[in-house]
Amino acid sequence: MKNKKVNIVLIFVLVLLVLLPVSVYAVLNVVRTQQYAASLSSEETEEYVQDFSTFFGGSGQDSGMEIEVDSQGYIYVSGVTRSTDFPYPLRDIVTMETPNKQVDATYGDVFVSKFSPDCQTLLATYIVGGSTQDDPWGMALDSQGNVFVTGYTSSTDFPVVNAVQPIYGGGDDTFVFKLKADFSRLLFSTYLGGSHFEEPGKIAVYSDGSALVVGNTQSDDFPTVGGGGKACPTTQGEWDVYVAKFSADGNSLELSTCFGGKGSDYTWGMKLHEDKIYVAGTTGSDDLPVTPGVIQDHFNGGFPDAFFAKLSINYAPKKDIYLIEDVVSYLGGAQYYDEAWDIDVDNNGSIVIAGITTSEDFPVYNALAPSWNGWDDFFITKVTPDASEFIYSTYLGGIDFEKLSSIDVLTNGDVYIFGKTQSPDYPTKSALQPEKTGLDDLIMTVIKNDGTALLYSSFWGGSDHEWGGDMEIAGSYAMYFTGSTQSADYPVIFPYQSELKGISDSVIGKLTLISTN
Numbered sequence: 001m002k003n004k005k006v007n008i009v010l011i012f013v014l015v016l017l018v019l020l021p022v023s024v025y026a027v028l029n030v031v032r033t034q035q036y037a038a039s040l041s042s043e044e045t046e047e048y049v050q051d052f053s054t055f056f057g058g059s060g061q062d063s064g065m066e067i068e069v070d071s072q073g074y075i076y077v078s079g080v081t082r083s084t085d086f087p088y089p090l091r092d093i094v095t096m097e098t099p100n101k102q103v104d105a106t107y108g109d110v111f112v113s114k115f116s117p118d119c120q121t122l123l124a125t126y127i128v129g130g131s132t133q134d135d136p137w138g139m140a141l142d143s144q145g146n147v148f149v150t151g152y153t154s155s156t157d158f159p160v161v162n163a164v165q166p167i168y169g170g171g172d173d174t175f176v177f178k179l180k181a182d183f184s185r186l187l188f189s190t191y192l193g194g195s196h197f198e199e200p201g202k203i204a205v206y207s208d209g210s211a212l213v214v215g216n217t218q219s220d221d222f223p224t225v226g227g228g229g230k231a232c233p234t235t236q237g238e239w240d241v242y243v244a245k246f247s248a249d250g251n252s253l254e255l256s257t258c259f260g261g262k263g264s265d266y267t268w269g270m271k272l273h274e275d276k277i278y279v280a281g282t283t284g285s286d287d288l289p290v291t292p293g294v295i296q297d298h299f300n301g302g303f304p305d306a307f308f309a310k311l312s313i314n315y316a317p318k319k320d321i322y323l324i325e326d327v328v329s330y331l332g333g334a335q336y337y338d339e340a341w342d343i344d345v346d347n348n349g350s351i352v353i354a355g356i357t358t359s360e361d362f363p364v365y366n367a368l369a370p371s372w373n374g375w376d377d378f379f380i381t382k383v384t385p386d387a388s389e390f391i392y393s394t395y396l397g398g399i400d401f402e403k404l405s406s407i408d409v410l411t412n413g414d415v416y417i418f419g420k421t422q423s424p425d426y427p428t429k430s431a432l433q434p435e436k437t438g439l440d441d442l443i444m445t446v447i448k449n450d451g452t453a454l455l456y457s458s459f460w461g462g463s464d465h466e467w468g469g470d471m472e473i474a475g476s477y478a479m480y481f482t483g484s485t486q487s488a489d490y491p492v493i494f495p496y497q498s499e500l501k502g503i504s505d506s507v508i509g510k511l512t513l514i515s516t517n
Helices: 004-041
Strands: 048-058 062-069 075-081 107-114 123-126 134-141 147-153 173-179 185-191 196-205 209-219 240-246 253-259 265-273 276-283 305-314 322-331 338-345 351-356 377-383 390-396 402-409 415-421 441-447 454-460 466-474 478-485 505-516
Touching: 048 454, 048 478, 062 134, 075 134, 075 147, 075 209, 075 478, 075 505, 107 147, 107 253, 107 322, 123 185, 147 196, 147 478, 173 209, 196 265, 209 265, 209 276, 209 351, 253 305, 253 322, 253 351, 276 322, 276 351, 276 377, 338 402, 351 402, 351 415, 390 454, 415 466, 441 466, 441 478
Parallel strands: 062 466, 062 505, 134 196, 173 196, 240 265, 265 338, 305 338, 402 466
Antiparallel strands: 048 505, 062 075, 062 478, 075 107, 107 123, 134 147, 147 173, 173 185, 196 209, 209 240, 240 253, 265 276, 276 305, 276 338, 305 322, 338 351, 351 377, 377 390, 402 415, 415 441, 441 454, 466 478, 478 505
16 A cells, blocks of 8 residues: 555656756746747837839749849849749840840759849840859949859859969869849859858959858868968868958959868858958857957857957058958857857947747847747847947747848848748737738838837748748838748739749848838
């Protein structure tokens, strides 16, 4: 009888041990949900209208990757196409303009297209690529309307013109090209890489027309210029961030050097602001050259941690040109992974870093959403110009996966966020599409400059998959975006192309702010 009582007690204890964590989690989840709802309930709102929304592509697979808008409102989109009938401008009511290159339907090629400001007229298309895979990851415009594009290629016959590196290095190489403003020809086109692998990052253009490219390299023979004798990568066999500056004519490298520690370091976000280079990414290195007084001076033990840096170039004699590390900081929790995917700067020099995290202990401060919500959440972190203090740091997401594409910071400090989500409970406000309709939907979200309010947030998509490419803020609070969709019922408004033509099509859209409350 005594043994029976003991067994009953043991069973009761075991049941408690099983149920108690579940009950505690359930209570905590309710508290989190209430905190989240309260933090998102500010009466401050912004109302947007969708000016246009369109498919863009042919009968194969097409994906918009980057978007830019010039000072006159013309829209530039770059991406990947596997459509042999990819759209070209009409020369007359019957004939399409002759393609400058036949599209590779197997591996795909890079496209660059230019639209009228209302996106009703396709003005130009140019195709660039070799015999295997070519993907663009960054695009920028100079003041004359010339188009700079960077990405990666495994093609040994990628077109080269006035090239710094005319020969394919091996693995995947970075490519960089400059397309003339009238889309008539390439002004320069080059490989950039060593005998192993390179991954592209972003590209920006200085006022003198020189181009800055950041990316990632695994090649110990990556081409270097200046850099104070620093090797690329800094530890053989791992990945490092590279920073390369091309002359305006593309004929020479003014600087090519690496940044990183003894582990693997990657960057996907870059902003050039007042000649300072801001980069953000992810790191497995516990020995990054952190600067004194930053918000996180150590690797926090999650794998990997995010990092961000503010760099400048020391323009000494060419042989001594090198990067100055003005600010370097880690950013992350002690659990799982934290990845910074983009970075931007406001008019005061405050730095905004955004990415994804699975860490429940990611550092939060004055948070809009103080708790992790599930799987991959966005994080948005704003710090002072010297990165010594948080201004705010918050999670943002739902119960499922989020993936960040880009952020843009307005002059007043408001942060625009673009990406995609699988979460049906992703927070919305003043939404043009308040509910998720597909497997993945695009999301557009605006956070107030001090991080205290969600001003606008909406899903955008159809009943299948959407992927985010890039976003650009231009003019009077106008948000331009590109990506891709497999949804035949993707919402279109004043479209250039009204229907899905292929397995997936690029999408292009524009939202404009119409009122604030």
